Amino acid sequence: MDQVKRICILGGGTAGWMTAAALSNKFKGLGFEITLIESNEIGTVGVGEATLPHIRFFNSALGLDEKFVMKSTNATFKLGIEFCDWGKIGDSYIHPFGDYGLPMPDTEFHQLWLREKAERGAPRLDEYSYSVMAAEKGKFHFPGDDTTQIGSNFGYAYQFDSSLYAKLLRSYSENNHVRRIEGKVVETHLNAESGYVKSLSLENGAQIEADIFVDCSGFRGVLIEQALETGYEDWSRWLPCNRAYAVQSESRGELLPYTRATARKAGWQWRIPLQHRTGNGHVYCSDFISDEDALHQLMSTLEGPALTDPKKLFFKTGRRNAFWSKNVVAIGLSAGFLEPLESTSIHLIQEGITNLVELFPSGEIDEYDIREYNDRMELNFDRVRDFLLLHYVATQRDDSEMWRYFRNLELPESLTEKMEAWQKRGYVIPYEHGVFLPPSWISVMLGQNLEPKSFDQRVNKIPQEELSNLLRSIHTQTHQKIHQAPAHAAFLAEYVKGVHVAQDNAAGS
Numbered sequence: 001m002d003q004v005k006r007i008c009i010l011g012g013g014t015a016g017w018m019t020a021a022a023l024s025n026k027f028k029g030l031g032f033e034i035t036l037i038e039s040n041e042i043g044t045v046g047v048g049e050a051t052l053p054h055i056r057f058f059n060s061a062l063g064l065d066e067k068f069v070m071k072s073t074n075a076t077f078k079l080g081i082e083f084c085d086w087g088k089i090g091d092s093y094i095h096p097f098g099d100y101g102l103p104m105p106d107t108e109f110h111q112l113w114l115r116e117k118a119e120r121g122a123p124r125l126d127e128y129s130y131s132v133m134a135a136e137k138g139k140f141h142f143p144g145d146d147t148t149q150i151g152s153n154f155g156y157a158y159q160f161d162s163s164l165y166a167k168l169l170r171s172y173s174e175n176n177h178v179r180r181i182e183g184k185v186v187e188t189h190l191n192a193e194s195g196y197v198k199s200l201s202l203e204n205g206a207q208i209e210a211d212i213f214v215d216c217s218g219f220r221g222v223l224i225e226q227a228l229e230t231g232y233e234d235w236s237r238w239l240p241c242n243r244a245y246a247v248q249s250e251s252r253g254e255l256l257p258y259t260r261a262t263a264r265k266a267g268w269q270w271r272i273p274l275q276h277r278t279g280n281g282h283v284y285c286s287d288f289i290s291d292e293d294a295l296h297q298l299m300s301t302l303e304g305p306a307l308t309d310p311k312k313l314f315f316k317t318g319r320r321n322a323f324w325s326k327n328v329v330a331i332g333l334s335a336g337f338l339e340p341l342e343s344t345s346i347h348l349i350q351e352g353i354t355n356l357v358e359l360f361p362s363g364e365i366d367e368y369d370i371r372e373y374n375d376r377m378e379l380n381f382d383r384v385r386d387f388l389l390l391h392y393v394a395t396q397r398d399d400s401e402m403w404r405y406f407r408n409l410e411l412p413e414s415l416t417e418k419m420e421a422w423q424k425r426g427y428v429i430p431y432e433h434g435v436f437l438p439p440s441w442i443s444v445m446l447g448q449n450l451e452p453k454s455f456d457q458r459v460n461k462i463p464q465e466e467l468s469n470l471l472r473s474i475h476t477q478t479h480q481k482i483h484q485a486p487a488h489a490a491f492l493a494e495y496v497k498g499v500h501v502a503q504d505n506a507a508g509s
């Protein structure tokens with residue numbers, strides 16, 4: 001094969017249209033032909049409303065205006081995730097998209113706080129986090145430019161209607177000359193010699209040829225699995241939840257700038273506030289609860305009347321043995337699935353796209369690029385897995401069969417090391433790759449009562465009075481800034497006021 005110029009994306013869910021939008025933007029004017037095939041009859045998974053801050057960079061790289069995206073997708077701002085009942089029943093903490101305190105010259109801020117707490121007592125670490133405090137008070141404003149200042153060292157994401165997001169990216173892609181074909185792929189033809197995918201046959205008899213295929217066909221993995229039989233690494237022993245019910249309900253109460261994840265006896269429940277409705281779901285493990293009870297758990301705890309029938313979803317946690325195999329790259333649910341506890345799926349789609357663009361073949365498809373791509377994506381998946389598992393094992397809960405199951409579980413070594421380093425002296429082993437930075441780990445470990453025994457000795461260089469004054473000053477400044485910030489709902493309404501959105505991409509669908 002010569003130069004890779006014909007790209008075929010199979011699937012028109014969030015993964016497919018994100019891929020189409022990014023490739024059509026990055027390769028504009030370079031003579032690529034991009035085709036996307038989707039089947040209305042099969043449809044999309046239809047969930048996935050909470051995101052991570054990185055999506056803002058994805059949108060801005062496409063040149064999309066934030067106000068327009070938010071209005072088009074009924075989005076709200078998201079400062080983090082509130083975890084209820086995870087450490088113990090009755091506990092609650094927020095995992096913020098931001099730092100604690102301020103950057104310190106020698107060590108991290110939380111180390112100063114550990115010493116102060118040990119020697120004189122101190123308020124919660126959360127009280128020094130602008131984003132936790134803003135979330136708790138239901139406030140929002142944009143971070144300032146100087147990240148050494150309180151009120152600037154945080155990020156934010158969105159909670160949005162992902163089907164409207166895919167719709168928006170579809171019109172963006174079509175304007176960038178992506179050819180969309182509606183139809184069902186019924187057969188995949190392989191090159192007898194190389195094993196590469198040569199073409200796809202649609203139900204109506206049409207044949208689609210391409211040089212490279214991006215498999216965004218969802219859990220089916222039509223190309224990566226059904227055609228190439230790449231295999232799946234099953235992580236159910238670590239993350240045993242395998243089903244979910246999802247339902248939309250009328251909004252009630254204040255419009256909160258965060259997602260909520262409440263631990264339950266056999267899984268956990270999400271609550272995602274959008275401008276016009278609330279998304280809800282119960283993720284559970286079928287070994288520990290019946291479908292009927294799982295559904296009852298969800299429906300009996302909705303804050304407002306249901307707007308849709310509950311949708312049941314099945315999944316197996318894990319990832320493909322290879323994300324890129326021959327001339328097929330799997331992005332989205334076809335690449336693997338990790339439960340949505342930390343809203344990581346759309347982020348992993350973004351990672352897949354970024355790495356594909358970076359490693360896109362200049363001539364023939366190259367084994368080195370494939371290996372590099374797979375190594376990077378493996379690391380991303382493995383690290384998300386560890387972070388999710390932390391929520392289930394850093395806990396004192398043993399009130400149900402599921403929580404007792406985690407008590408006896410052998411953990412991945414990478415997670416054990418991370419937890420041990422933290423418990424010894426509050427150290428979070430940093431990663432070169434991987435989405436969650438030390439503040440995220442700190443929030444979950446402290447939030448779930450995993451306290452370090454000691455702290456970084458360099459903190460002892462600071463005279464005690466100076467340390468106490470510094471902490472007091474940061475605490476006061478944080479609270480003053482929060483006091484001045486507007487309420488999230490008012491800020492959002494003002495921000496998207498007057499933004500025009502075409503009727504077919506209108507809010508409220």
Ligand SMILES: Cc1cc2nc3c(=O)[nH]c(=O)nc-3n(C[C@H](O)[C@H](O)[C@H](O)COP(=O)(O)OP(=O)(O)OC[C@H]3O[C@@H](n4cnc5c(N)ncnc54)[C@H](O)[C@@H]3O)c2cc1C
Nearest residue numbers: 011012013014015044045048050185218332333340345346
């Ligand atoms: C319970 C649950 C909750 C989730 N919550 C979140 C969240 O809060 N945040 C987050 O980031 N992610 C979340 N996710 C993940 C998120 O939903 C997905 O990552 C995202 O929607 C991408 O899905 P996809 O595009 O890969 O697959 P899909 O949406 O399933 O799309 C697959 C596409 O392939 C097409 N297709 C399949 N087979 C064929 C064929 N033979 N011929 C033609 N077309 C075909 C379909 O028509 C469709 O267009 C959640 C997932 C689940 C299960």
